[in-house]
Every structure is written in structure tokens, then in C-alpha cells.
Amino acid sequence: MKFESVRQWQGTADALTKELKHQIKHLRLSVEPPALRTVRAWRAKQLLSQPKGEEFGFRQILEGLATILLLKKGWTLAAIAQVLPSFSADTLELQILAEAQGQDPTWLPTITTTSLPLPTGHRPPTDLAEDAVVLLAQGIIRQYDRVLPGQQIVRQEDSTLPPELYQAMCKLGRLYIEEGQCDRAACVHTVLDNARYPLGSERWGLGIFSQSDFRFSNATIIDPDLRVPTSDCAEIANLSSGFGENNVIEHRLYTDLCDATQRLGGRRQHKAYTALRELFGRYSLIGQRQLFDYLVDNDLTPLQGMILDNFFDLVPDIWLIDGLANRCAHCGTLMRPHPNNRLFSEGRCPIRQCIGHELPKVSEKLDPNEDILRIAKPQILTYWTGPAIDELAIFDTARQNGLDAELYPESDLCDIAINEKVIGIDAKSYTSPVTLALRLNRSIGGLIYYRRRILAVSDRLIEDNPSYISTLKSTLDKKGDAASLEIMSVSSVIEFLQKIPYANQT
Numbered sequence: 001m002k003f004e005s006v007r008q009w010q011g012t013a014d015a016l017t018k019e020l021k022h023q024i025k026h027l028r029l030s031v032e033p034p035a036l037r038t039v040r041a042w043r044a045k046q047l048l049s050q051p052k053g054e055e056f057g058f059r060q061i062l063e064g065l066a067t068i069l070l071l072k073k074g075w076t077l078a079a080i081a082q083v084l085p086s087f088s089a090d091t092l093e094l095q096i097l098a099e100a101q102g103q104d105p106t107w108l109p110t111i112t113t114t115s116l117p118l119p120t121g122h123r124p125p126t127d128l129a130e131d132a133v134v135l136l137a138q139g140i141i142r143q144y145d146r147v148l149p150g151q152q153i154v155r156q157e158d159s160t161l162p163p164e165l166y167q168a169m170c171k172l173g174r175l176y177i178e179e180g181q182c183d184r185a186a187c188v189h190t191v192l193d194n195a196r197y198p199l200g201s202e203r204w205g206l207g208i209f210s211q212s213d214f215r216f217s218n219a220t221i222i223d224p225d226l227r228v229p230t231s232d233c234a235e236i237a238n239l240s241s242g243f244g245e246n247n248v249i250e251h252r253l254y255t256d257l258c259d260a261t262q263r264l265g266g267r268r269q270h271k272a273y274t275a276l277r278e279l280f281g282r283y284s285l286i287g288q289r290q291l292f293d294y295l296v297d298n299d300l301t302p303l304q305g306m307i308l309d310n311f312f313d314l315v316p317d318i319w320l321i322d323g324l325a326n327r328c329a330h331c332g333t334l335m336r337p338h339p340n341n342r343l344f345s346e347g348r349c350p351i352r353q354c355i356g357h358e359l360p361k362v363s364e365k366l367d368p369n370e371d372i373l374r375i376a377k378p379q380i381l382t383y384w385t386g387p388a389i390d391e392l393a394i395f396d397t398a399r400q401n402g403l404d405a406e407l408y409p410e411s412d413l414c415d416i417a418i419n420e421k422v423i424g425i426d427a428k429s430y431t432s433p434v435t436l437a438l439r440l441n442r443s444i445g446g447l448i449y450y451r452r453r454i455l456a457v458s459d460r461l462i463e464d465n466p467s468y469i470s471t472l473k474s475t476l477d478k479k480g481d482a483a484s485l486e487i488m489s490v491s492s493v494i495e496f497l498q499k500i501p502y503a504n505q506t
């Protein structure tokens, strides 16, 4: 066995750091060895289980190696700390050796719902509900990452469910049972299906989620049609420190796009960024010829391969209607066949922010035999195409009124800048005003660089929830950057921009 020489090993934190480095090399694990400081931090967080004042032993070598391997798989330290104690040293050893042989073993221990510790003391049930929702959001983002390459499908018996999702199901199950209902969270498919509806809705049927003191009643975790975790989901997942911005889909998309445009260097970089975001906003369904023309016109040809691979899919046959791709007259994207043949005989726009989601209208029908048709990937549609409806409406109004307006300036400092740094506008379409406020309380982003900072809320969200703006305002910090924001509906921003030229003349 590989570990024979260290079974009786004992040593300090420094010695353990060296031993981990040695073992990583010896086992040929493709991970970075931790620094001494990191090993100490793991001890403080009880990932390394030796009692205080005692030397580290063989068990801690295994725990250290397991921690490094699990971090690489995207686990959080919190999740690792929960799971490690349930593995015996023998199991840890086998798991690590399986990793060394590139077998990608399953790390979920066999825990049952009943073995979960019951909460001690009198924690309010809303805390349990909120914990469940944070874990659910985190688990769904992890699950999404796994199904992204299209290789894995979600299976109930699957012991490779992300630990956060598994824990969320346990906590949700307890909420149902405490409300005297049967456990409606026992099946992962039901939970993922329900996540496409607001937490406070009938669909979930949990009393505690619809109570007025539950902050996230209005939040929807997964986009109902595009099946991508929402911005609300990302914000909720981030509530527990340690989940980290890097796990958030929008952040990764943004980084991908910046990495790509950076290769163009200098001034071209920001221009290219804007041109690509505008492409995803206006032409998410596009024929290959038109796409190549657009890339040539905007000096983007060097990025052609990357753009095709990373941001677009071929239009699949199942989304054609009578052999044609129907374009939404409102936002320009591909309409999808819908089971309701009476209302949506020509398909339904999958974008929740689009009028065409409820009132379908086709502007043109493209023949896939005449040109290769491409559609922006679902995560692009969710994070960029949908929000772009409001952003472009604001930008186009500003331009039509002769204002000096810029779209996504300096690689997304804000959505629309007017007169350089005089006014910055961000349009937001979080379904929950509370998650939006949490986001802004954390940071108002690039708006900080503008003298007037306007936050535009989608009119459709206000129609659905008339108290949206007042809830948002009451949840925003009264001091700090968030307090400097002017909150308006998109339609009032548009009215305001239409009046600016007159105001300037006086």
C-alpha cells in the first residue's frame, strides 16, 4: 500500500505541510500543495481533526489530501468540514488512491436524514428555511456546472448529487414535516422542478416560504424556460461566505468575455466587449453569414472561433416549427415550440423579460437550409440577452434623443453611460427586490464612477409586484454607496431621457 511509511507518522503543522507536499508528489496528484498558513487555517476550521495541543498524525495527512482534492472539485470548505468526519481512515485512504488513479470516485458519504443533528436551542424556523434556500441555491449552481457539458443527467439514486443540494433536500424535508405535510423534497426532480417557481408560490406549498417575514418569497431560483440558475440564485448562494464570486455563472461569463477581448489589447478591447454584448442582445438568433459580417464590421474576426465555441449553439431541429426557426418580434431570439398549441402555435419566446413570453409574435421565419443558424447558449440568453431588452431600450432612446450615450462602457462599468461620467444607468431584472438589495449593499459595481447613479427596474417586475420598488428601497443600506442610487422604473428612465435635451437648453 502507498501509505505504509506514514501510518505511525506524527508531526507539527510545519512537518504536515512538508509531508502533504511529499505525498502529492509521490501519488502524482495534479493539485497544488497547501502552504503552512493554509494548513493552520484548516486546523482552525476543524478540517483537520486533531485535538488542540496534540501533534498531527496519519489521519490528518489523509484529511489534508482529501481537502485538497475536494477543493479542486469545487467543494466549499464548509461542505468538506461537514463530510470529512463521516469517513473512516480506511475509506479516506481508498478514496485518495482512487483519485490518484484518475477514477474520479464519489465522495458523498452514506448519511441518512435521521442521522442529521437536530438543531439545538430555539432557532427560529425562518433561519432553517433560509439555510435550506441558501444550500438549495448553492447546490443548484453546482448541479448546473455538472450538467453543463451535457454528459451527466440528474438521477435520483445518483450519489454524486452535490452535497449542498443533498443537504438542502434534507432541510426542506424537515420544513415540510414540521408543517405537518408529507416530505415533498425527497425527490430531486421535484425539487429542481419547483425551483422554477417563486419560493412563496403554491408550487412549493411551504407555509414558511410564503410568510411575510421570509425574505425570499419572491425569488425564483432557476429560470423557468431557459433552465439556468438566476441572478437571484447567485445572490442567495453568496449569502454564506465561502461560496465565492467565482462560482457565479454571470461572473464566469464576464471573465470569459474579458479574457477574449483582452487579447485584442488596448482601446480595441472595450470596443470589442461592447460589440459582443450588443450582438448577444440584438442578434441572439443569427445566421452564420450575418454573424461573420458582424464580426468583420466590428474588427472581431480574430475571436471568431472562440465566439462560436463559447457563446453559440447550433439551432437544434427540435426547436424548429414546420422546419423553420421563428424569430421573436420583440427581442429577436428563437421561439420554442410549446405544448399549448392554441396560445403558442408559432412558439413561445423563452425569455422571461420579453413581452413575447406572454404575447407571441413572429417577425420572420428562417430556413436552416439557406444558412447555418446559431442561437446564443442558454446562460447567455439568461444573463445577457434577457436583461439587454431594457438596456437597449434605454440606450436607443438616449441615442434617438441625440444624447452622448455609450453602451457597456469600459467593459461593463455600467449598462448605459450618458455624457461620459455624468450619468451611469444599470438596468436590473432580479425577481426578488430583496436579493437585488443584497447585491447592491455588497457593491454597486461600476456605477460608483458616475456622478448620478440610476438603477432601472424592469416594468414587468413592478407589474407583477407593485411593492417591488418600496421593498427594494427599504432593504437598501441607508448609508454608504447604495444610498446614493436613484431607483426608477425603466419607463420612467426612458421618460427622463426624453426630457434631457429640453432641460439642457434652459
Ligand SMILES: [Zn+2]
Pocket (backbone or CB within 6 Å): 328, 329, 330, 331, 332, 333, 349, 350, 351, 354, 355, 356, 357
Ligand atoms: Zn422575445
